[in-house]
Amino acid sequence: MKLNRYKIELLCTYLAVVILCVMTVGVILFFAEETFHWNIFSNEFKDILGFLYGALGIILGATVLVSIMINLSIIAIRISSIDEKAGKAMSLKDGAKDEK
Numbered sequence: 136m137k138l139n140r141y142k143i144e145l146l147c148t149y150l151a152v153v154i155l156c157v158m159t160v161g162v163i164l165f166f167a168e169e170t171f172h173w174n175i176f177s178n179e180f181k182d183i184l185g186f187l188y189g190a191l192g193i194i195l196g197a198t199v200l201v202s203i204m205i206n207l208s209i210i211a212i213r214i215s216s217i218d219e220k221a222g223k224a225m226s227l228k229d230g231a232k233d234e235k
Contacts, residue, residue, distance in 0.1 A: 140205050140208060140209055140212075141209070143201070143205055144202055144205040144206060144209070147198040147199075147201045147202040147205070148198075148202050150194075150198050151195055151198040151199050151202065154191050154194060154195045154198070155195060157191065158188065158191055158192070158195070161184065161188060
């Protein structure tokens with residue numbers, strides 16, 4: 136099975152950015168509520184939000200790790216192709232020296 140690493144990396148990066156933005160807004164609302172004593176959320180809803188915040192944090196960490204692993208894989212593939220091209224060029228160069 137051949138994976139399209141670029142699409143997976145793009146999806147993971149996009150998902151991580153969206154989750155990070157949502158979490159940032161949540162933190163800003165939480166600090167605003169605590170600082171100004173606004174009571175935006177009920178205590179039960181705060182518990183649910185805390186659970187969702189933790190779950191989103193785990194998903195965010197996983198997407199960042201997947202993105203890093205895929206980028207390392209892409210780098211390794213590119214280095215391998217560069218090495219193969221350099222090897223072919225060296226073998227052609229060595230062949231030209233042998234003919235002289």
